[in-house]
Amino acid sequence: MRYSILLAVAAPLAAVYAAPVRRQDRPNIDVTILKFADVLEQLESEFYQKALDKYQPSDFTSAGYAVPDLAIEQLKVIQQDEATHSTVLQAGLAAVGEQPITSCKFNFESALTDVATTMAVARVVEQVGVGAYLGAAPLVTDPVILQAAGSILPIESRHQMMLNVFSGSGTAIPSAFDMPLSPSEVLSIAAPFFDGPCDLGVPANPTLAITNEGAVGPGNKLTFKSDAINGTVSEDKLFCQMLVGGSPASITMPFNDCVVPDDINGPALIFITADSQPLLGNTLDRQTNNGKLVAGPALAFIDTQPQMLGQMVRPSGANSGSTSQTTQTITPEQASKIISGASSTTEGGAQPTGAPVNNGVNNGGKPNLAKGPSADGKIDVLGWSGL
Numbered sequence: 001m002r003y004s005i006l007l008a009v010a011a012p013l014a015a016v017y018a019a020p021v022r023r024q025d026r027p028n029i030d031v032t033i034l035k036f037a038d039v040l041e042q043l044e045s046e047f048y049q050k051a052l053d054k055y056q057p058s059d060f061t062s063a064g065y066a067v068p069d070l071a072i073e074q075l076k077v078i079q080q081d082e083a084t085h086s087t088v089l090q091a092g093l094a095a096v097g098e099q100p101i102t103s104c105k106f107n108f109e110s111a112l113t114d115v116a117t118t119m120a121v122a123r124v125v126e127q128v129g130v131g132a133y134l135g136a137a138p139l140v141t142d143p144v145i146l147q148a149a150g151s152i153l154p155i156e157s158r159h160q161m162m163l164n165v166f167s168g169s170g171t172a173i174p175s176a177f178d179m180p181l182s183p184s185e186v187l188s189i190a191a192p193f194f195d196g197p198c199d200l201g202v203p204a205n206p207t208l209a210i211t212n213e214g215a216v217g218p219g220n221k222l223t224f225k226s227d228a229i230n231g232t233v234s235e236d237k238l239f240c241q242m243l244v245g246g247s248p249a250s251i252t253m254p255f256n257d258c259v260v261p262d263d264i265n266g267p268a269l270i271f272i273t274a275d276s277q278p279l280l281g282n283t284l285d286r287q288t289n290n291g292k293l294v295a296g297p298a299l300a301f302i303d304t305q306p307q308m309l310g311q312m313v314r315p316s317g318a319n320s321g322s323t324s325q326t327t328q329t330i331t332p333e334q335a336s337k338i339i340s341g342a343s344s345t346t347e348g349g350a351q352p353t354g355a356p357v358n359n360g361v362n363n364g365g366k367p368n369l370a371k372g373p374s375a376d377g378k379i380d381v382l383g384w385s386g387l
């Protein structure tokens with residue numbers, strides 16, 4: 001049924017390209033963006049398919065979901081949407097004799113260790129999808145392409161809201177504004193999921209991982225890892241830049257004193273720069289003004305306002321019942337593995353632990369380093385702020 005709309009969306013893409021006059025003017029940037037978007041959709045589609053293949057309803061029960069089939073029902077819809085997006089984008093490209101990129105391989109081993117990890121990763125993946133389409137919008141030169149591609153954006157956003165709810169601890173709609181991501185920023189977050197070379201014609205920013213062990217929230221200091229933070233520039237001279245939706249510019253803090261502010265709720269982008277100039281909220285000016293970017297962004301969800309909806313769907317899931325607010329964290333060791341690229345053949349490679357559980361109640365503030373979901377289902381897994 002979903003494919004019945006395929007032509008409706010593919011037709012404008014094809015018509016634009018097929019029109020001889022306009023075709024002459026067809027800017028390569030539009031083709032590059034469509035190819036880029038298609039590869040992201042392939043990534044998403046394969047990720048959800050692997051998750052659906054792997055998990056049983058009982059796995060969702062173990063992860064704290066009240067009605068496991070409810071989550072599975074939504075994941076199936078999301079998977080279908082992503083597959084349809086890819087099909088349509090490829091049809092649009094093929095209609096004008098352009099080849100989609102189909103040679104990129106993905107590795108989701110580290111994201112599919114357990115339902116809690118997978119759902120946390122999915123939440124990030126959808127946020128990246130929203131940011132990618134929003135960030136691509138001002139780059140598209142043909143308005144018909146813009147509208148056709150723009151019709152995908154709100155769908156990614158609906159997916160993302162669903163994943164906020166499924167997190168159990170998130171706000172369904174945390175902000176009145178969302179955050180655009182430039183293609184290089186998108187790749188920096190998605191890079192760890194690419195298995196082998198995948199040339200999209202766009203350079204990736206250096207990947208940044210947040211390495212805190214234990215839960216972090218307002219007042220907590222963030223620590224980081226990136227190949228680009230390697231002593232070339234002294235850490236004393238680096239800055240952490242935190243950007244949230246609707247904000248004209250980032251909050252700038254010293255690298256060694258990057259504390260989560262009190263008034264943040266929802267997704268935040270975190271960059272490392274070599275100067276204290278705030279990064280701008282819009283990707284265009286951010287790109288022309290980011291000569292001092294060192295790494296990032298990392299994407300973190302800072303859940304300070306849990307809602308009834310999420311707690312109903314996942315009553316014993318991540319963070320529910322906890323008074324501490326958390327973002328997603330990984331160990332430095334995981335961060336190294338993620339950054340150096342997960343190897344699908346390495347046993348146990350790059351497994352995000354469900355570890356950092358710290359409700360500040362039972363464990364004396366020490367991070368719980370157990371792997372996977374904790375026995376009581378209070379999982380902060382989190383695992384993937386640095387993806």
Ligand SMILES: *[C@@H]1O[C@H](CO)[C@@H](O)[C@H](O)[C@H]1NC(C)=O
Nearest residue numbers: 227228229230231232233294
């Ligand atoms: C070290 O970091 C700098 C940027 O800060 C980067 O240009 C360089 O490639 C990095 N070196 C390695 C070995 O990753």
